[in-house]
Amino acid sequence: MIEAVAALLAWLGAALVVLADARRGLALGLAIVTVGLAALAWGGGQPVGAVALAAGGLTGVLRCWTAAPPTWGLMPPGSTPRLVLCIASGLLSLWISASVTAAPGAPLLFAVLVVLGLMAARVLAGGDAVVDRTAIACFALALASSPALAASPPGPAPYLIGALIAAAVIVAPATLRQGAARSGKDGG
Numbered sequence: 001m002i003e004a005v006a007a008l009l010a011w012l013g014a015a016l017v018v019l020a021d022a023r024r025g026l027a028l029g030l031a032i033v034t035v036g037l038a039a040l041a042w043g044g045g046q047p048v049g050a051v052a053l054a055a056g057g058l059t060g061v062l063r064c065w066t067a068a069p070p071t072w073g074l075m076p077p078g079s080t081p082r083l084v085l086c087i088a089s090g091l092l093s094l095w096i097s098a099s100v101t102a103a104p105g106a107p108l109l110f111a112v113l114v115v116l117g118l119m120a121a122r123v124l125a126g127g128d129a130v131v132d133r134t135a136i137a138c139f140a141l142a143l144a145s146s147p148a149l150a151a152s153p154p155g156p157a158p159y160l161i162g163a164l165i166a167a168a169v170i171v172a173p174a175t176l177r178q179g180a181a182r183s184g185k186d187g188g
Contacts, residue, residue, distance in 0.1 A: 003043050003107035010036030010111035010142070011093070014118040015086035017134055021127065022073025026134040027064035033115060033138045034058055037145050040108050041159060044148050049159030053141055056163025060137045060170035064130075082125075089117050105149050112149065115142035137166040 013032030020026045034057025042050035075083070097110035119139040123132050144162020147154045 003040060006036045006039035006043065007107035007111040008036070009033075009039070011086075011090050011114045011118075012036075014115045014138060015090070016074070017131075017138055018082050018086055018118050018122050019075055019079055020073050021076050021131065022071040023064045023067060023130060024070060025072045025074045026131065027061050028072075030057060030064060030134055030138055031061045033141060034061065036111060037115070037141050040111055041145060041148065044105070044108065044153070046148060046153065046156060046159060048156040049144075049148075052156060052159040052163040053144065053166075056166040057137070057141055059167040060134070063170045064134060085121060086118065089114055089121075093117065108145065108148060112142050112146045115139070116146075133169050136169050140165040140169065 010033050013029045013034070013036060016029030016032060017026055018029075020029055034054060038050040038054040038057070041047075041053055093110050093114040096113060097106040115138055119135040119142070122135040123139075127135075140162045144158045144165075147158045
């Protein structure tokens with residue numbers, strides 16, 4: 001039951017990242033994804049991995065939360081296709097993890113599938129550097145959790161690497177001004 005709640009939290013956080021255009025909404029989404037994936041790692045017998053995911057994700061959350069004006073940017077005009085994407089991807093991931101596979105790690109499979117899918121769609125849909133960095137951080141956390149789906153989990157190394165990537169991608173100094181990534185302008 002706890003794993004199912006954690007998987008739904010990961011989906012909710014990923015949906016918030018897809019539906020937000022400002023740093024506060026992105027930070028909340030990243031925080032919820034982090035909590036969900038860390039809880040799944042803890043429940044999967046990887047306490048070191050759970051702590052690593054929490055540390056990496058929450059480092060990014062702190063940076064997102066404090067680095068910009070206090071705006072949320074949730075559900076701006078034109079967000080209906082993104083909302084449909086969040087619901088459809090959640091249903092598809094639930095179907096794949098619950099009925100297609102007969103593995104005991106269905107909640108983790110659901111969380112990994114939905115976060116990877118939504119974050120890839122968010123990066124491909126475009127946005128500014130802040131949105132892309134947050135989506136990449138969530139993607140790294142989900143990708144770090146995926147080796148736990150194997151028959152013999154590899155230990156804490158993937159969690160540590162994913163957490164470092166998630167923290168670094170948000171904390172690293174920006175090389176482009178906001179909005180410059182899509183317009184082709186340089187950071188000068």
